[in-house]
Amino acid sequence: MTGCFYGVGVGPGDPELLTLKAVRLIQNADLLCYLSNEAGHSQAKEIARFALDETKRSQQRLPIVIPMSRQRDAANAVYDAASALIAKALDAAQSVVFLCEGDPLFFGSFNYLLERLQGRYRCQVVAGISSLHAAAAALQRPLTQQEQSLVVVSGRHSDAELLQALATHDSVVILKAGQARSRILALLKRSGRFDQGLYLEQIGRPEQRIVGDLAELENKAGPYFSLFVVLKK
Amino acid sequence: MTGCFYGVGVGPGDPELLTLKAVRLIQNADLLCYLSNEAGHSQAKEIARFALDETKRSQQRLPIVIPMSRQRDAANAVYDAASALIAKALDAAQSVVFLCEGDPLFFGSFNYLLERLQGRYRCQVVAGISSLHAAAAALQRPLTQQEQSLVVVSGRHSDAELLQALATHDSVVILKAGQARSRILALLKRSGRFDQGLYLEQIGRPEQRIVGDLAELENKAGPYFSLFVVLKK
Numbered sequence: 001m002t003g004c005f006y007g008v009g010v011g012p013g014d015p016e017l018l019t020l021k022a023v024r025l026i027q028n029a030d031l032l033c034y035l036s037n038e039a040g041h042s043q044a045k046e047i048a049r050f051a052l053d054e055t056k057r058s059q060q061r062l063p064i065v066i067p068m069s070r071q072r073d074a075a076n077a078v079y080d081a082a083s084a085l086i087a088k089a090l091d092a093a094q095s096v097v098f099l100c101e102g103d104p105l106f107f108g109s110f111n112y113l114l115e116r117l118q119g120r121y122r123c124q125v126v127a128g129i130s131s132l133h134a135a136a137a138a139l140q141r142p143l144t145q146q147e148q149s150l151v152v153v154s155g156r157h158s159d160a161e162l163l164q165a166l167a168t169h170d171s172v173v174i175l176k177a178g179q180a181r182s183r184i185l186a187l188l189k190r191s192g193r194f195d196q197g198l199y200l201e202q203i204g205r206p207e208q209r210i211v212g213d214l215a216e217l218e219n220k221a222g223p224y225f226s227l228f229v230v231l232k233k
Numbered sequence: 234m235t236g237c238f239y240g241v242g243v244g245p246g247d248p249e250l251l252t253l254k255a256v257r258l259i260q261n262a263d264l265l266c267y268l269s270n271e272a273g274h275s276q277a278k279e280i281a282r283f284a285l286d287e288t289k290r291s292q293q294r295l296p297i298v299i300p301m302s303r304q305r306d307a308a309n310a311v312y313d314a315a316s317a318l319i320a321k322a323l324d325a326a327q328s329v330v331f332l333c334e335g336d337p338l339f340f341g342s343f344n345y346l347l348e349r350l351q352g353r354y355r356c357q358v359v360a361g362i363s364s365l366h367a368a369a370a371a372l373q374r375p376l377t378q379q380e381q382s383l384v385v386v387s388g389r390h391s392d393a394e395l396l397q398a399l400a401t402h403d404s405v406v407i408l409k410a411g412q413a414r415s416r417i418l419a420l421l422k423r424s425g426r427f428d429q430g431l432y433l434e435q436i437g438r439p440e441q442r443i444v445g446d447l448a449e450l451e452n453k454a455g456p457y458f459s460l461f462v463v464l465k466k
Contacts, residue, residue, distance in 0.1 A: 009366075011252070011360075014254070015253075016252065016253045016254035016257070017252045017253070017254060017359075017360065018252060018253055019244070019249065019250045019251060019252055019253075019362065020248075020249045020250070020251055020252075020253070020256065021247070021249035021250060023253065024249070103366045103369070103370075103376075104370070105366070105369035105370065105373075105374065105375045105376050105377075106365075106366060106369065106375075106376050106377055107377050107378065107379075108375075110375075111375040111378060114373065114375075118373065123373060124373075125369070125370035125371075125373050126250075126370065127244075127250065127362045127366035127367050127369070127370040128362070128366070129252065129360045129361070129362065130365075130366060132339075132363075132365075133242075133336045133338070133339060133360035133361070133363060134360050136336070136338035136339065136358070136360070137336075137337070137338065137358035137359065137360040138358075140338075140347065140351065140356060140357075140358055141338065142338045142339075142341075142343075142344040142347075143336075143338050143339050144338075144339055144340050144385065145340065145344060146340075147387065147389050147390070149384065149385060149386045149387075149390065149394070149398070150384070150385040151382065151383070151384045151385075151402070152377065152382060152383040152384075152385075153382045154380065154382075156380050157380070157382065161382070164401065165382070168397065168401075169384065
């Protein structure tokens with residue numbers, strides 16, 4: 001009997017937004033994996049710190065360091081190596097948890113490991129609170145109601161795609177808004193929905209910032225983990 | 234000092250998908266509110282049952298029974314009466330929790346209470362796992378990756394709206410698919426994305442059903458809590 005590979009969402013940043021299932025699986029894991037930077041810092045592990053502190057028995061750790069370069073080859077080699085180590089643990093009937101910021105299957109790196117192990121090993125995914133729902137909770141505004149529609153796009157989409165999303169759907173969430181902030185502000189004006197826009201960064205963390213009036217937002221690039229929410233009034 | 238009104242998401246059905254924060258607030262609540270049918274059954278309360286069992290001290294309960302009719306007047310009168318009772322508890326410095334299936338601000342009834350109390354009382358929202366992320370976890374398929382876009386529509390949208398969503402976005406989730414199932418199946422064929430469609434009902438519950446090949450799905454109405462997920466291969 002081989003072990004099971006779990007992708008476990010730890011939510012957007014508040015350690016209390018881990019699910020009971022996430023805590024149980026983290027505490028029972030034989031091998032705990034997570035993305036990490038070269039200095040050893042892991043945002044996902046940081047969010048899960050209370051679950052980790054309560055771990056009584058020895059548990060192996062596998063930090064996965066993805067090269068900063070945009071070249072997919074280098075990243076693919078790291079995922080290949082990590083999935084080989086995970087496969088070895090699964091062959092030894094170990095339980096392996098990969099910690100994922102937010103939700104594992106909503107814009108994240110988990111799928112790079114999942115697609116390498118799926119089919120060969122038992123896999124299970126534990127959903128986490130995504131930035132979508134964390135944003136709505138922070139704003140205390142419904143993301144969607146009744147007959148409304150919602151679209152999720154990103155600052156990497158073209159002007160035409162963003163304008164079409166804004167023209168077509170009641171609720172629009174624009175993720176990865178850091179580099180594209182100025183362009184998004186201009187498009188919100190062109191679409192006539194500037195006054196419906198709200199801006200958030202670092203949701204659920206001590207550095208959380210919410211801007212309810214976009215006229216007050218600096219017209220320059222911001223952090224990667226920032227987003228716009230556009231809601232009908 | 235008045236009390237705080239909390240909208241607390243309990244997730245899609247699996248009691249282990251409650252967050253630590255949800256459990257804490259439920260256990261500390263002086264007044265616990267939830268939607269209920271006339272027979273006294275509440276899906277949200279059922280999902281939260283383990284948190285409730287551990288409640289040691291006396292806690293008041295407020296089941297809110299919304300009339301089945303589609304008339305908004307009757308429902309509004311019930312929300313008016315419930316929010317008056319909640320306001321009274323808040324005036325007495327009590328902590329009030331309203332249990333929400335899934336996420337409180339993603340298609341739900343919580344906003345009917347929130348809009349009646351917001352501004353007058355302290356309010357806080359605790360995000361929950363929505364059916365979106367529960368579906369992706371059950372399917373073990375990424376909802377979105379990299380430059381993809383996601384749209385969430387419902388079986389109540391028009392043919393034109395559904396076809397446009399299918400033509401424009403990589404990932405399409407169609408909620409409230411019960412009554413509209415036959416129409417959705419026909420539209421998936423027209424859009425050329427029938428083979429990318431997946432069907433789910435009762436996610437995370439013992440009755441959970443996943444249909445990976447839509448040719449095997451009966452061409453007739455299904456339960457309210459059913460949805461289609463259409464993902465690029």
